[in-house]
Amino acid sequence: MCGIAGIFRMQDSGAVEQTLLERMNQLQFHRGPDEGGIHLEPGVGLAHRRLSIIDRSGGQQPLFNEDRSVVVVYNGEIYNFPELTRELLAAGHRFRSHCDTEVIVHAWEEWGERCVERFRGMFAFVLWDRNRETLFMARDRLGIKPLHYALMPDGSLLFASEIKSLLADPGLPRDLDPLAVEDYFAFGYIPEPRSIFTAVRKLPPGHRLSIRRGQPLPEPQAYWDLTFADGASAPAGVEDELIERLREAVRIRMIAEVPLGAFLSGGVDSSAVVALMAQLSDEPVNTCSISFGDPAFNESEYAARVAEQYQTRHQVEAVDPDDFDLIDRLAGLYDEPYADSSAMPTYRVCQLARQRVTVALSGDGGDEHFAGYRRYRWHMDEERLRGLLPAGLRRPLFGLLGAAYPKLDWAPRIFRAKSTFQALARDSLEGYFHNFSILPDALRSQLYSAGLKRDLAGYRGIEVFRRHLANAPEHPLSRVQYLDIKTYLPGDILTKVDRASMAHALEVRVPILDHEFVEWVAGLPPGLKLRGHEGKHVFKRALRSHLPEDILYRRKMGFAVPLAAWFRGPLRERLRAALLGPTLADSGLFDQGFIARLVEQHQSGRRDHSAVLWSLLMFESFQRQVLEAA
Incomplete structure (x- = not known):
């Protein structure tokens, strides 16, 4: 690397x-x-x-x-x-x-x-x-x-x-x-x-x-594009073939003249890679994971179970739950605003891995290719509801409900219907973009200054999706997978891993993103990827003889940090100083009064604005660490 x-x-x-x-x-x-x-x-x-x-x-x-x-x-x-x-x-x-x-x-x-x-x-x-x-x-x-x-x-x-x-x-x-x-x-x-x-x-x-x-x-x-075979039937022996193809992708990524290991989060994807590495290696595999104090974010016990099953040389390190020192360092790593807060634990796990290895295999790509994200289930549920009503009736009905229903950030998702109603009032692409966005269109408009809105001249981020739509498949699940593979995967996930690993001179290899394996997976029927509300259906079935059921079928946790609590607690004053201080104000890009309302609503507990506040915090850090220093 x-x-x-x-x-x-x-x-x-x-x-x-x-x-x-x-x-x-x-x-x-x-x-x-x-x-x-x-x-x-x-x-x-x-x-x-x-x-x-x-x-x-x-x-x-x-x-x-x-x-x-x-x-x-x-x-x-x-x-x-x-x-x-x-x-x-x-x-x-x-x-x-x-x-x-x-x-x-x-x-x-x-x-x-x-x-x-x-x-x-x-x-x-x-x-x-x-x-x-x-x-x-x-x-x-x-x-x-x-x-x-x-x-x-x-x-x-x-x-x-x-x-x-x-x-x-x-x-x-x-x-x-x-x-x-x-x-x-x-x-x-x-x-x-x-x-x-x-x-x-x-x-x-x-x-x-x-x-x-x-x-x-x-x-x-x-020179390359990905083709989904939405009408294909499941090939005979699909589960065995999946394992053999992934095994080959893992095998060719284990060639190195330096110490080699793997990230092991305890999720399905990294556990699958480690399982196949262990079966291909004569020596115990080096694995590493990090643990969090908050059980809502801590997967280390699942990683330890996989490590024990395959007798890996496993290394675990507890991460300071208040790892604030990285905030400004991340801006210098990415060179531009980057708002995925999981960049912080990713940085730390790369730092841990580099203590013992120079090359690490990861499980990145499994969610995009096997429909593992929860948003795919929500999108397909919304698509079924969109199909029940014509657009001429659906748009005003759900538009009215979306406007009238209160925003209940604190409630379980089943009661947070405002966003769902708003998505149902839109077409399929607009609905997926609405659910995906850090901040909905109307609130982004309130965030921006008059000067920025003039410079945008009506441009909206959804144009990124529309640019790829001409080549996207027809099936609603495959379509949003394709959009994520063209945007979210390289722009967020792979950027995060590249910068975090390279900051420590660590090479990360991603067998699930082997293009021959990716092309084969794209040719599988959508129903093999998302079956009902179960994502990664065929992937999990193929792994049943390699991993325990409670690893394969437990609830997905992700690699997140507790932003909402940080901004009401230990980062309360730092957030106010950064977002209400001179750096953002002097940029001329934002409505400072709207930012002040976001901060107040969040810190009072009335709303959860943690995603947009983090985005603003990282933009402010970029301005100080990169733009002002350039």
């Missing part, structure tokens, strides 16, 4: 500033503390920080082909590199190392832009082909590894694994993108291709970008 950065003069071959390139590289030292390297030639500068995993004595980057006309910097792992190496050797290519990086330059020579279609793994890479005067960049299909780029006013193109490296150039415009601000307060993160900065873009998952010197910057091109 590594960090990459570079500068490309798009219109000429003038000199690249070496000191800037070195500064960009050094800002990502945490991503690759083992080695660093740069390559400079007229009009091109490439830089790399290395965390050595495979072929530790070789594989230094930037890495070249035989005649040094092609050079690459790369972050990730290509798991099928042995097979590709054999194929490329047979085609006449010569290899000097035994690492997966060298496969990229020869695959480019052999297959050109289509080389990425041959790679199985997680990757973000940029290569320069001197003979073609072409800079080529690509990102893996699911977006496990990040890649950012910016076109500078002088025509140069900057790129890096993290935005902080781009900010090393004082000439990079720091203007905030108002559409990204809206996206952030709708989703809690900023979905691709936007970033918080107007000048900076994220290369979307499953996309490549080929840039010829002397030509304008083109739009990225998709």
Whole structure:
């Protein structure tokens, strides 16, 4: 796992500033503390920080082909590199190392832009082909590894694994993108291709970008998409085949020349990965988990049971329930506003894992692909109700009920019908977006200043979903799974894991996101994923001989922190100082009177505004830690 950065003069071959390139590289030292390297030639500068995993004595980057006309910097792992190496050797290519990086330059020579279609793994890479005067960049299909780029006013193109490296150039415009601000307060993160900065873009998952010197910057091109086979019938032996396919995905991710382990939360997904790792390993698997004092958030006893069943070398660490010191540190890690509070325990579990291992396998992706989130059940229930009434009757009826029904944040969900009524008054896409949003449309409008609303010119975060809708499947469950795979998975889940793990120079591998396994799962009927109110139906059935029933069928807990209590207790004054202080006020983005009402309603106990208050707290921290320091 590594960090990459570079500068490309798009219109000429003038000199690249070496000191800037070195500064960009050094800002990502945490991503690759083992080695660093740069390559400079007229009009091109490439830089790399290395965390050595495979072929530790070789594989230094930037890495070249035989005649040094092609050079690459790369972050990730290509798991099928042995097979590709054999194929490329047979085609006449010569290899000097035994690492997966060298496969990229020869695959480019052999297959050109289509080389990425041959790679199985997680990757973000940029290569320069001197003979073609072409800079080529690509990102893996699911977006496990990040890649950012910016076109500078002088025509140069900057790129890096993290935005902080781009900010090393004082000439990079720091203007905030108002559409990204809206996206952030709708989703809690900023979905691709936007970033918080107007000048900076994220290369979307499953996309490549080929840039010829002397030509304008083109739009990225998709090389992969996920197809759902909604009308398919269940294949014979589906449960056995699922286990065998996942076993293969786990097996190829256990190849490393450094200590290897796994996260073990006690949930279905991480427990499945650990079970298969244990069956594939001659040595006990290294596992780690964290525990919380609050039993509502503590899964450590379930993790311990799985660890005992498979005799893993298990490490548990209790996390301070008031782990406030991380708040400002997170803003520096993410380089832009990021509001998933589970980033805090994720940071701590990565820190714990790095004490014993350099590579850790995780269970990320299971909820998206096997319909494990509760919101999928709620969405399907609402879809059935929408089908009972025509839109002309449903919209005014449920719109009236949604307006009249009180907001009962303190009550069990069955009595919190206001949000459900509001969702039922909308169409399917609007309803899912409403349930998903940190803050509903009407309240986001109250949050924003007149100036921000003018800059938005009517733009709403739902446009992110609409951008993907043309390629989304028809089935209502598959449709929202597809939307999450395109937005929430890379923008929230995988971003969280990448930044938290790389902060500790830890490589995290995600077998459930093996693209061949993902494609196979997408071809299963929706009813095998969500059966009634039971998510992950076929996954759990396939795991019955590997894990106990109460691990498979217990209530999902998640990886959350007690924000509501924090903001009424130990963080009470800090919240008020941050949200009602000068930083947010001076930004000109928000209605400070509305923020004051949110704080008062929450701290009085009348409402639970913890999600939006946390989002504002992290935005304020971003402004101080990143924007003001840039």
